[in-house]
Amino acid sequence: MKFKEKHIQISLVIITLVMTILRFLMNEKGRVTPDSARYMRFANVLPTVDNTTTPLGYPLSIRFFTYFGFDEFWSSKVVGIASFLFIIFFAWKKRFYFKESVILCSLFSFVSIFSATLSEALILPFIFILIYISHLIITENWAKWKAFFYLTIILILLYNIRYSALFLIGGTGLFGLISFRKKYAPAFIFSAATACVFVVLYKFLFIDYFNENYIKIFLEIGLKPTSVLITEFFQGLATSFNPFVHIANPGGGIINFGIYGVGVLNIFLIIFLFIKNKLSESEKYMIILGISGILCSFFIQYFYSIDPLDYRLLCPFSFPIWLVYFKKLFELFGIKVYTIAALSLLTGMAFTWLSKGNYLENRKEISSFLESEKLENIPILFYIKDVEDVEKHVQIAELVSTVNPNLKLTFKPNDTLKKTTLTPHKVLQKIKIDKNKYQ
Numbered sequence: 125m126k127f128k129e130k131h132i133q134i135s136l137v138i139i140t141l142v143m144t145i146l147r148f149l150m151n152e153k154g155r156v157t158p159d160s161a162r163y164m165r166f167a168n169v170l171p172t173v174d175n176t177t178t179p180l181g182y183p184l185s186i187r188f189f190t191y192f193g194f195d196e197f198w199s200s201k202v203v204g205i206a207s208f209l210f211i212i213f214f215a216w217k218k219r220f221y222f223k224e225s226v227i228l229c230s231l232f233s234f235v236s237i238f239s240a241t242l243s244e245a246l247i248l249p250f251i252f253i254l255i256y257i258s259h260l261i262i263t264e265n266w267a268k269w270k271a272f273f274y275l276t277i278i279l280i281l282l283y284n285i286r287y288s289a290l291f292l293i294g295g296t297g298l299f300g301l302i303s304f305r306k307k308y309a310p311a312f313i314f315s316a317a318t319a320c321v322f323v324v325l326y327k328f329l330f331i332d333y334f335n336e337n338y339i340k341i342f343l344e345i346g347l348k349p350t351s352v353l354i355t356e357f358f359q360g361l362a363t364s365f366n367p368f369v370h371i372a373n374p375g376g377g378i379i380n381f382g383i384y385g386v387g388v389l390n391i392f393l394i395i396f397l398f399i400k401n402k403l404s405e406s407e408k409y410m411i412i413l414g415i416s417g418i419l420c421s422f423f424i425q426y427f428y429s430i431d432p433l434d435y436r437l438l439c440p441f442s443f444p445i446w447l448v449y450f451k452k453l454f455e456l457f458g459i460k461v462y463t464i465a466a467l468s469l470l471t472g473m474a475f476t477w478l479s480k481g482n483y484l485e486n487r488k489e490i491s492s493f494l495e496s497e498k499l500e501n502i503p504i505l506f507y508i509k510d511v512e513d514v515e516k517h518v519q520i521a522e523l524v525s526t527v528n529p530n531l532k533l534t535f536k537p538n539d540t541l542k543k544t545t546l547t548p549h550k551v552l553q554k555i556k557i558d559k560n561k562y563q
Contacts, residue, residue, distance in 0.1 A: 132462050133226050137212055139469055140230045144205060147239035147472070152481025152557065153523040154197060160241035161522055164196040164529030176335045181285035182243035197526040200241035208238040210249045220256055223461075224450040228443070230465035232472035233363075233370035233435045244439050247285045251443055254278045254292065255413075259406040261308045271311035272318075279319035283326070288421065288440060293319045295416035299409045306405075347429055357422050360433035362387030364442045365394065367464050368471040370435040394445065397452045407451075410444035417441030483526075489555040490527050496554075500527065505534045505545040517548040523557065 148155040156164075159178075166174040167186035174183075182203075189199035208229055215225040228234060238245050257278055261271040279296060282289035293316050300312025348356075363370045366387035372380045398411065418441045421433055431437065453461045494500040506521040518533070524546065525531045539545045 129223075129459055129462075132459070133223070136226050136230050136462065136465050136469075140208070140235060141205065143235050143469060143472055143476070144208060144239045145201075147235055147476055148201060149483050150476050150480040151239075151483055152486055153519055154201075154483040154487070154526050155236075155240040156197070156522045156526055157240070157242070158518055158522065158533075160200070161525035161529065161531060163241060163243065164200065164525055165531060167196050167199070168529040173334050176331045178243065179284045179287060181281070182246050185246055195527075196529040197241065201239070204238040204240065204245040207245045207249045208234075211252050214249070214252060214256075218256060220259070221252075221447050221451065223454055224447045225252070227450050227462065227465040228446050230469055231367055231446075232468045232475070233366075234439065235469075235472055236370065237436065237439055240436075242436065243286050244436055247282060247289065247440055248443055250278065250282050250285060251292070251440055254282065254296075255406075255410055255444055255447070258296070258312075258409050261311050262405045262409065264307065267307070267311070271308065272315055275311055275315035276318045279315060280322050283319065283323060286440065288417070288437070290323060291417040291420040291441070292413060293323070294420060295413040296409075298416055299412045302412070303405070348425065353422065353425055356432040359384065360435070360438055361391065361418070364435040364438045365390045368468050369475070371475075394449050397449065397456075401452050401455070403448070407448045410448050414441045414443070414445035486523055486557050487527060489557065490523055490551075493551065493555050494524070494528055499544065499546070502528075502544060503530045503532075504528060505532055505539050505542065507534050507537075507540050507545050507547045509535075509537075520548050520551055520557070521546075524551070 162175065163178065163183055163186065166178065166183035167190070170183060170187045173180075185203045186196055186199045189202045190196060194202060211225050211229060212222075214220075215222040229238070234248075237248070254275075257266070257274050260266045261275060266274065275296070279289070279293050282292055296312050297316030297320075300309045300314075300316060303309045303312070359372060362384040363372055364387070366383060367390065368386065369383050372383050403411070418438060421430075421437060421441065424430070425433075435442075450461060453464075491500070504524075506524065508517050508521070521531060521533060534545065540547060
């Protein structure tokens with residue numbers, strides 16, 4: 125059985141790696157978003173601080189791999205693949221949630237995370253390290269100053285990758301308070317408190333230094349009514365915990381009932397297993413980390429402008445819950461649990477094929493266009509007529525940013541008079557982009 129299981133694990137890791145690569149190569153714009161363009165531009169201009177919308181961690185990791193000959197786009201893909209492989213290697217080396225990690229990383233939603241140019245890919249291995257360190261502290265392998273030091277460092281590192289890591293800091297402190305009678309409680313409480321001090325210093329010494337209006341701009345009360353937020357929250361949870369399909373049809377339709385239905389049923393199964401089966405202290409920490417992060421992500425929307433909650437924004441918090449869930453499934457069903465990973469990968473293959481584009485061909489077209497316009501190595505602007513037209517035309521800008529990351533969007537008509545400003549019409553009249561209607 126162990127021999128057979130080992131081969132299943134190796135096969136899943138290899139297939140997941142191939143799927144991650146195909147996921148962005150068979151996407152018309154290489155799995156990038158407007159946030160991706162900002163990350164690549166930030167990495168391109170470092171050590172100049174381009175913005176404070178994102179911490180330095182992810183852009184720095186992209187910049188690091190550019191020293192090995194990659195451009196910003198390919199560096200971001202190396203970061204995603206390296207993040208996936210690190211989780212698998214670390215779990216195997218430490219014999220810590222290895223089986224669960226193999227299945228979790230094989231889920232199509234996490235394949236989509238690792239293949240995208242987004243900071244969620246980088247934060248996941250650090251969350252895994254956080255869970256491991258916390259486990260050592262809870263089991264009293266690490267104590268006192270050693271426990272405090274390593275836990276504090278990992279919490280600070282997490283915040284330097286994504287601001288939402290503040291919720292992980294809060295969840296860690298909350299666990300310490302709940303377990304205040306235990307020997308390990310002070311390590312969690314004081315580490316979380318120290319990390320919070322760092323967050324405050326980061327705000328005044330870094331964010332305010334480069335953008336004193338950042339908080340004023342992003343903290344807006346009453347952005348959306350509660351009815352809309354709850355609907356989006358339900359949809360985000362249902363897709364985040366659907367092991368097969370993590371993207372609903374934005375146009376609606378009966379297919380969404382199936383997508384949301386599978387996710388909801390899985391959530392009920394998770395709750396049932398967690399209630400029925402005794403949880404270890406480490407598992408309780410992981411669940412508190414996940415649930416508190418998900419709830420904080422919901423309530424922060426009343427004050428802070430973020431995209432609607434989905435599998436991407438919730439993955440740092442669903443990650444520890446998935447690990448505990450798969451552990452409980454293995455205790456009940458053994459090797460059969462690998463079927464979930466296989467079915468998820470099959471679903472991903474079908475989805476990727478149906479929505480396929482040709483990134484390499486599109487990149488070739490864009491590269492030729494930028495070279496002909498002598499815009500491949502200089503800062504450029506991309507003009508979009510109206511904010512309402514962003515969704516319609518931003519894909520072209522995203523594709524351009526994968527070749528020349530030093531790109532910014534502009535809505536000022538006067539900017540079109542500059543030679544370094546591109547428009548959708550100017551690009552599309554000279555090149556043809558491979559698109560797919562399902563995309």
